Amino acid sequence: MTTTSRDEILRRVRQALGDQPGTTPDPTTIPRTYQTTHATRTPEQRTHLLADNLTDYRAHVHHTDTTALPTTIARLLTDHGTRSAVIPPGVPTDWLSATTGIHIHHDHGELTAHQLDTIDTVITGCALAIAETGTIVLDTSPDQGRRILTLVPDHHICIINTPTQVVDSLPQALPHLDPTHPLTWISGPSATSDIELDRVEGVHGPRTLDVILIHDNRD
Amino acid sequence: MSRTHLGLPTFPQAARLSTRDEQLRANLRHATSTIRTKRATATSELSDWPQLRAAGAAIKDHTLHHLDHYLEQLETAVTTAGGTVHWAIDADDANRIITDLIHATGESEVVKVKSMATQETGLNEALTQAGITAYETDLAELIVQLDNDRPSHILVPAIHKNRTQIRDIFHTRMGAWGRPAPDDLTDTPADLAEAARLHLREKFLRTKVAISGANFMIAETGTMVVLESEGNGRMCLTLPDTLITLVGIEKTIPTWRDLEVFLQTLPRSSTAERMNPYTTTWTGTTLGDGPQTFHLVLLDNGRTDTLADTTGRQALRCIRCSACLNVCPVYERAGGHAYGTPYPGPIGAILTPQLHGTTTPLNASLPYASTLCGACYDVCPVAINIPEVLVHLRERITQGGPTTTNGTKTTIKPAKRHTTERTTMRTAAWTLNHPAAWTATQRLTTRTRALHPRRLPGKTARAWTATRDLPPVPARTFRDWWQHRDADAKDTPQ
Amino acid sequence: MRVALFVTCVNDVLYPDTGRAVVTLLERLGVDVDFPTGQSCCGQPQYNTGYRHQTEPLVHRYATVFTDYDYIVTPSGSCAAMVRDNYPKIAQRATAEGRESGLSRAAAAAVPKTYELTEFLVDVLGVTDVGAYFPHTVTYHPSCHGLRTLGLGDRPHRLLQAVRGITLRELPAADECCGFGGTFAIKNPDVSTAMGHDKITHALTTGADILCGADNSCLMHLHGLITRQHTPLHTVHLAEILASTKEHPYTPATKAGNLR
Numbered sequence: 001m002t003t004t005s006r007d008e009i010l011r012r013v014r015q016a017l018g019d020q021p022g023t024t025p026d027p028t029t030i031p032r033t034y035q036t037t038h039a040t041r042t043p044e045q046r047t048h049l050l051a052d053n054l055t056d057y058r059a060h061v062h063h064t065d066t067t068a069l070p071t072t073i074a075r076l077l078t079d080h081g082t083r084s085a086v087i088p089p090g091v092p093t094d095w096l097s098a099t100t101g102i103h104i105h106h107d108h109g110e111l112t113a114h115q116l117d118t119i120d121t122v123i124t125g126c127a128l129a130i131a132e133t134g135t136i137v138l139d140t141s142p143d144q145g146r147r148i149l150t151l152v153p154d155h156h157i158c159i160i161n162t163p164t165q166v167v168d169s170l171p172q173a174l175p176h177l178d179p180t181h182p183l184t185w186i187s188g189p190s191a192t193s194d195i196e197l198d199r200v201e202g203v204h205g206p207r208t209l210d211v212i213l214i215h216d217n218r219d
Numbered sequence: 220m221s222r223t224h225l226g227l228p229t230f231p232q233a234a235r236l237s238t239r240d241e242q243l244r245a246n247l248r249h250a251t252s253t254i255r256t257k258r259a260t261a262t263s264e265l266s267d268w269p270q271l272r273a274a275g276a277a278i279k280d281h282t283l284h285h286l287d288h289y290l291e292q293l294e295t296a297v298t299t300a301g302g303t304v305h306w307a308i309d310a311d312d313a314n315r316i317i318t319d320l321i322h323a324t325g326e327s328e329v330v331k332v333k334s335m336a337t338q339e340t341g342l343n344e345a346l347t348q349a350g351i352t353a354y355e356t357d358l359a360e361l362i363v364q365l366d367n368d369r370p371s372h373i374l375v376p377a378i379h380k381n382r383t384q385i386r387d388i389f390h391t392r393m394g395a396w397g398r399p400a401p402d403d404l405t406d407t408p409a410d411l412a413e414a415a416r417l418h419l420r421e422k423f424l425r426t427k428v429a430i431s432g433a434n435f436m437i438a439e440t441g442t443m444v445v446l447e448s449e450g451n452g453r454m455c456l457t458l459p460d461t462l463i464t465l466v467g468i469e470k471t472i473p474t475w476r477d478l479e480v481f482l483q484t485l486p487r488s489s490t491a492e493r494m495n496p497y498t499t500t501w502t503g504t505t506l507g508d509g510p511q512t513f514h515l516v517l518l519d520n521g522r523t524d525t526l527a528d529t530t531g532r533q534a535l536r537c538i539r540c541s542a543c544l545n546v547c548p549v550y551e552r553a554g555g556h557a558y559g560t561p562y563p564g565p566i567g568a569i570l571t572p573q574l575h576g577t578t579t580p581l582n583a584s585l586p587y588a589s590t591l592c593g594a595c596y597d598v599c600p601v602a603i604n605i606p607e608v609l610v611h612l613r614e615r616i617t618q619g620g621p622t623t624t625n626g627t628k629t630t631i632k633p634a635k636r637h638t639t640e641r642t643t644m645r646t647a648a649w650t651l652n653h654p655a656a657w658t659a660t661q662r663l664t665t666r667t668r669a670l671h672p673r674r675l676p677g678k679t680a681r682a683w684t685a686t687r688d689l690p691p692v693p694a695r696t697f698r699d700w701w702q703h704r705d706a707d708a709k710d711t712p713q
Numbered sequence: 714m715r716v717a718l719f720v721t722c723v724n725d726v727l728y729p730d731t732g733r734a735v736v737t738l739l740e741r742l743g744v745d746v747d748f749p750t751g752q753s754c755c756g757q758p759q760y761n762t763g764y765r766h767q768t769e770p771l772v773h774r775y776a777t778v779f780t781d782y783d784y785i786v787t788p789s790g791s792c793a794a795m796v797r798d799n800y801p802k803i804a805q806r807a808t809a810e811g812r813e814s815g816l817s818r819a820a821a822a823a824v825p826k827t828y829e830l831t832e833f834l835v836d837v838l839g840v841t842d843v844g845a846y847f848p849h850t851v852t853y854h855p856s857c858h859g860l861r862t863l864g865l866g867d868r869p870h871r872l873l874q875a876v877r878g879i880t881l882r883e884l885p886a887a888d889e890c891c892g893f894g895g896t897f898a899i900k901n902p903d904v905s906t907a908m909g910h911d912k913i914t915h916a917l918t919t920g921a922d923i924l925c926g927a928d929n930s931c932l933m934h935l936h937g938l939i940t941r942q943h944t945p946l947h948t949v950h951l952a953e954i955l956a957s958t959k960e961h962p963y964t965p966a967t968k969a970g971n972l973r
Contacts, residue, residue, distance in 0.1 A: 012523035205450025590894025613763030648767035687937030
């Protein structure tokens with residue numbers, strides 16, 4: 001039956017396009033006169049813009065370097081009142097070297113949604129971040145893990161290496177991303193505009209988003 | 220094609236009541252004015268907005284002009300990536316396919332991400348009849364479902380409710396569907412969002428089947444794209460074992476790169492954000508991550524008929540941002556329910572009559588539900604010339620002409636309801652093209668001006684004079700003055 | 714420079730003072746303006762209601778009547794927009810249907826020389842101070858077709874700002890439609906009235922005595938609501954303000970004996 005619908009839909013499409021020349025489509029003919037980035041920025045300016053835009057959408061932005069990263073993570077976990085946290089398999093163990101008194105779950109694909117619902121915090125890296133929109137992209141690489149990890153716990157700590165993981169704009173981000181992996185694009189914590197078309201933060205996704213920017217080339 | 224609404228009032232009949240609903244007017248005025256200002260700010264951040272808009276329109280037109288090619292490419296890519304593709308010719312076809320897929324899982328409840336396509340097909344009602352309970356998980360859809368109401372906006376289906384009304388709905392109705400709202404629930408948006416979080420969480424954690432729509436389908440990779448804010452989308456797209464995605468065929472775009480346009484224009488046009496909080500993209504299935512079974516149902520339901528109309532097909536560019544609703548002065552006063560279909564506002568006024576024909580009184584009234592002010596065209600991120608299509612559809616109604624219905628080319632007759640108007644327009648056009656007749660008509664008008672009352676009898680005239688005085692008719696027409704101005708020069712200083 | 718006035722059918726019968734004001738204004742600025750009497754209507758009411766075929770003879774008439782002129786000036790944004798935006802579409806559609814019969818040439822001839830009044834003043838004549846005097850408090854409603862289809866921008870404001878004695882007040886939500894919309898006012902009277910009332914409410918908040926516009930059809934709708942409500946507000950076409958001088962001040966006298 002679905003074969004019939006398939007053939008009929010394609011027949012209708014072809015009939016409907018009777019006015020169009022039946023040539024092989026060439027998407028390169030689409031005019032793309034828009035900009036690939038909306039400003040020329042130094043790496044510092046780019047990271048600064050990312051931090052501003054993340055903050056604008058109520059993410060908490062923290063600055064540190066690789067050496068101080070474990071301390072920063074430990075402090076954020078304490079401040080949040082975290083009792084248990086989960087990390088994907090590719091997160092370096094030294095990230096948690098300053099953390100004590102918290103139960104750490106190492107996910108190897110076995111934690112269920114119900115189990116994750118009892119875990120306070122997830123700590124991950126990211127694929128890249130986009131300055132102009134204040135967006136972090138996760139691509140399920142080993143330091144980010146399964147999508148469920150960054151969804152069910154109510155607190156997400158995401159670590160971004162600057163300037164290497166920061167791009168200016170969407171047109172600059174897409175070539176770096178592999179669509180065959182499931183991707184999650186995050187711009188601030190969960191929010192809704194469904195009540196009187198005004199934005200409020202905090203619905204189903206993590207309600208607290210801590211972003212740690214690592215600056216190692218700072219003088 | 221199964222969702223015809225023979226019994227529904229026409230747009231003006233519905234608007235007669237809704238324009239008098241002061242609470243509704245206040246809610247809509249508040250919400251639309253808030254978002255209008257924010258959208259203007261969000262779009263002004265991008266100096267290349269006109270170029271992004273043109274590229275968005277061009278990508279969509281290109282895809283539509285080669286839709287058969289891209290649909291087949293999409294089907295191949297999705298199948299290769301582990302998904303199963305189904306094709307649905309109409310609403311009943313889609314509902315049957317989805318019902319069968321759910322039955323095959325042995326489950327009797329599903330969680331849903333907000334989807335215009337499932338509203339269009341009436342999926343929830345079909346699932347109820349098949350003994351399947353569908354839980355809406357978008358906050359506004361949840362409000363509408365709990366209240367047994369109808370959506371009134373594409374993006375924010377409960378826009379017609381204010382926070383106090385939402386609080387009352389949560390209080391009285393949540394318990395019947397699952398975890399009740401807390402007794403001390405206030406009407407602050409944060410508290411309302413928290414109540415929805417708690418109510419839905421148990422459903423997310425236990426439900427094995429999810430139903431979604433998609434904002435974009437990428438033909439070259441077979442990738443689905445869903446933009447959302449709350450995280451309910453991520454829950455539905457990640458936690459269940461089986462994911463069924465129903466998407467209109469026009470949501471196809473050719474390449475991964477094309478997202479660089481729409482991910483800039485869609486969030487800014489809809490929620491007026493630089494970027495929405497969450498976007499999920501997935502391609503088929505991924506071992507060990509997310510649903511292990513993925514079905515894509517491609518929906519026609521009048522889209523190919525719309526594609527056959529060379530003027531009207533631009534409506535298929537629509538990316539459902541709802542910017543046109545938010546700027547529309549008619550929508551703001553009449554409200555979304557007056558449009559009587561899942562697609563309200565200016566885009567609905569051109570989409571519904573094309574998808575489902577102009578035979579019902581309601582659908583035939585929709586192309587007239589506009590002053591042609593053009594605010595919708597201005598804000599449209601894919602440059603749909605809505606006023607142009609509205610006028611085109613008015614012509615289809617008044618004059619008839621060639622059209623395509625259920626894939627068959629046909630010629631429709633002029634609508635009977637417009638017989639008097641048609642005669643008037645013909646007479647007027649003839650008079651205006653014959654100077655002697657036009658001058659005579661003018662003379663008659665001015666000479667009988669003392670007889671013209673300020674209010675007139677008759678249905679048409681009453682529509683004007685019930686609230687408005689008629690303009691007084693001056694003693695002389697302009698041309699009369701012009702032809703005698705030299706002779707009059709002494710009398711008239713000008 | 715051969716300049717013709719396209720007064721429009723509505724102004725011809727119902728608002729002759731607006732036509733006279735345009736003649737007065739242009740002649741004061743040294744323009745020799747003509748009024749070819751073969752003109753009638755641009756066809757907008759027919760076209761927008763769905764009677765495209767009935768519009769075609771009026772496209773021919775418009776092009777023929779104004780053949781001998783370099784400029785066609787009209788005190789109506791929506792009629793100018795009808796010619797410039799829709800005449801080419803009407804010709805294209807007729808061609809696609811195999812009924813071209815000279816419509817393309819007619820449209821091509823008419824479009825480039827059709828100017829809305831404020832465009833003609835600012836762009837062609839290069840003036841913003843037209844020597845007007847109008848000692849009243851005024852707020853300006855930019856009608857939709859002038860605002861969006863023609864893109865008149867700040868031309869009307871620049872002209873009004875240069876008027877002596879005038880007090881200009883900014884209209885809140887100015888870019889929102891007044892609710893007229895041609896047959897919309899008849900087919901959707903409740904929404905039309907609601908929009909008109911909101912427009913009038915906004916105008917009243919400015920404290921202006923005069924609600925000025927560049928399209929008498931919109932003003933006809935608003936004026937009809939205003940007089941029914943007995944609201945202390947008058948509607949005046951922009952041309953009549955620009956024509957007004959100290960020597961020959963604006964007077965609504967010929968509009969109707971029982972007005973104001």
